Amino acid sequence: xxxxxxxxxxxxxxxxxxxxxxxxxxxxxxxxxxxxxxxxxxxxxxxxxxxxxxxxxxxxxxxxxxxxxxxxxxxxxxxxxxxxxxxxxxxxxxxxxxxxxxxxxxxxxxxxxxxxxxxxxxxxxxxxxxxxxxxxxxxxxxxxxxxxxxxxxxxxxxxxxxxxxxxxxxxxxxxxxxxxxxxxxxxxxxxxxxxxxxxxx
Amino acid sequence: xxxxxxxxxxxxxxxxxxxxxxxxxxxxxxxxxxxxxxxxxxxxxxxxxxxxxxxxxxxxxxxxxxxxxxxxxxxxxxxxxxxxxxxxxxxxxxxxxxxxxxxxxxxxxxxxxxxxxxxxxxxxxxxxxxxxxxxxxxxxxxxxxxxxxxxxxxxxxxxxxxxxxxxxxxxxxxxxxxxxxxxxxxxxxxxxxxxxxxxxxxxxxxxxxxxxxxxxxxxxxxxxxxxxxxxxxxxxxxxxxxxxxxxxxxxxxxxxxxxxxxxxxxxxxxxxxxxxxxxxxxxxxxxxxxxxxxxxx
Numbered sequence: 001x002x003x004x005x006x007x008x009x010x011x012x013x014x015x016x017x018x019x020x021x022x023x024x025x026x027x028x029x030x031x032x033x034x035x036x037x038x039x040x041x042x043x044x045x046x047x048x049x050x051x052x053x054x055x056x057x058x059x060x061x062x063x064x065x066x067x068x069x070x071x072x073x074x075x076x077x078x079x080x081x082x083x084x085x086x087x088x089x090x091x092x093x094x095x096x097x098x099x100x101x102x103x104x105x106x107x108x109x110x111x112x113x114x115x116x117x118x119x120x121x122x123x124x125x126x127x128x129x130x131x132x133x134x135x136x137x138x139x140x141x142x143x144x145x146x147x148x149x150x151x152x153x154x155x156x157x158x159x160x161x162x163x164x165x166x167x168x169x170x171x172x173x174x175x176x177x178x179x180x181x182x183x184x185x186x187x188x189x190x191x192x193x194x195x196x197x198x199x200x201x
Numbered sequence: 202x203x204x205x206x207x208x209x210x211x212x213x214x215x216x217x218x219x220x221x222x223x224x225x226x227x228x229x230x231x232x233x234x235x236x237x238x239x240x241x242x243x244x245x246x247x248x249x250x251x252x253x254x255x256x257x258x259x260x261x262x263x264x265x266x267x268x269x270x271x272x273x274x275x276x277x278x279x280x281x282x283x284x285x286x287x288x289x290x291x292x293x294x295x296x297x298x299x300x301x302x303x304x305x306x307x308x309x310x311x312x313x314x315x316x317x318x319x320x321x322x323x324x325x326x327x328x329x330x331x332x333x334x335x336x337x338x339x340x341x342x343x344x345x346x347x348x349x350x351x352x353x354x355x356x357x358x359x360x361x362x363x364x365x366x367x368x369x370x371x372x373x374x375x376x377x378x379x380x381x382x383x384x385x386x387x388x389x390x391x392x393x394x395x396x397x398x399x400x401x402x403x404x405x406x407x408x409x410x411x412x413x414x415x416x417x418x419x420x421x422x423x424x425x426x427x428x429x430x431x432x433x434x435x436x437x438x439x440x441x442x443x444x445x446x447x448x449x450x451x452x453x454x455x456x457x458x459x460x461x462x463x464x465x466x467x468x469x470x471x472x473x474x475x476x477x478x479x480x481x482x483x484x485x486x487x488x489x490x491x492x493x494x495x496x497x498x
Contacts, residue, residue, distance in 0.1 A: 001387065006346055008371065
């Protein structure tokens with residue numbers, strides 16, 4: 001049998017057994033929880049107020065900085081023709097002249113007189129006019145030029161005998177396609193410049 | 202030694218006498234008799250008459266000064282001593298009954314209302330002038346004890362008049378139950394005897410089935426107790442419901458408690474509360490027995 005909790009004297013709350021005080025303990029815990037919740041809510045309100053003040057201060061500072069900052073330059077608008085001209089100039093400036101001239105110098109010989117060269121950056125080729133003693137010399141020159149980096153191949157465009165010259169040299173125009181892609185050497189169809197003149201011939 | 206010392210005072214209260222003892226600080230010492238007073242027999246045996254007689258007697262109960270050994274030594278720093286009063290009431294002064302809580306009872310207020318209704322049904326009067334205290338349970342029957350509010354006020358005012366703190370006030374049945382709760386049979390009877398009052402508590406399946414207090418006309422012998430027990434067993438509706446053999450436990454300090462091992466066909470044993478600590482001059486009155494019953498509970 002369990003002890004009887006019977007006493008006519010009402011004890012003070014802290015003198016009662018724990019089971020009897022459970023409701024008072026729960027009420028006390030509830031009160032503490034309510035106070036803690038109120039404190040947390042007050043803290044949250046304080047933080048929100050501080051956040052709003054900080055946001056307003058940042059906005060004011062941004063406005064002040066914007067007031068002291070000069071207006072940005074207006075954007076540069078170019079017409080299509082200007083863009084094309086600029087791109088053309090950039091393309092011409094980007095022509096790999098040292099490599100091209102080195103290639104021409106490497107294939108230069110006493111049997112070939114190089115009269116003119118003119119780059120065409122859009123088609124990525126160099127037009128040239130030269131004179132040779134005969135057709136074989138011309139073909140050898142074009143084959144050597146097509147094999148020299150940065151050229152990929154060289155083609156004959158036009159040929160004629162210069163009758164005004166007492167030696168009657170063979171004047172021909174050619175186009176040498178260059179490929180300045182890094183690591184890409186001369187194309188495998190270097191024989192094409194030789195074959196095509198022969199076919200035309 | 203702490204300057205703040207607590208001294209426990211024991212008051213035994215029966216309808217016929219009052220005894221006030223002071224519990225000694227050393228457990229080996231005997232309690233000190235502070236006051237003893239016989240209560241004049243009331244004109245009627247009603248609760249209000251007994252309460253009035255006890256209230257009048259309390260006014261004349263003046264305690265003797267405490268023993269010199271318990272006072273602060275001369276020349277030493279005076280010690281602040283507080284007194285706690287523990288009152289043990291005779292079961293005849295208290296109305297004890299069993300309340301079965303209503304199904305789905307929620308809250309102490311509902312249990313109190315049920316106990317008040319039970320009191321009114323049992324005794325035919327309102328519980329307004331009675332202080333009801335129970336071992337409240339919402340799912341199992343529990344004991345409720347009712348004390349006249351006038352008697353409680355008289356005892357409280359008497360304690361306050363002597364600057365004592367009223368620490369505990371309980372009937373003898375509760376004192377014995379709390380002291381011997383491990384020995385009380387789960388199926389059987391607890392019979393408590395103090396003075397000329399016999400209290401019976403019937404338990405079935407470790408739950409309280411019924412309780413009853415009987416004033417004895419004289420000193421009963423074994424046959425009278427056996428007859429009385431048989432009558433009470435007939436009144437109890439749950440006899441043998443658990444299918445287990447019931448047993449008896451006699452407890453208290455009355456001289457007439459039986460010492461037999463079997464009684465009315467049931468196994469019986471007796472636990473006499475030690476009254477060897479009764480101070481000289483206090484005798485073995487019911488109030489002295491009651492005061493000592495509140496000593497260790």
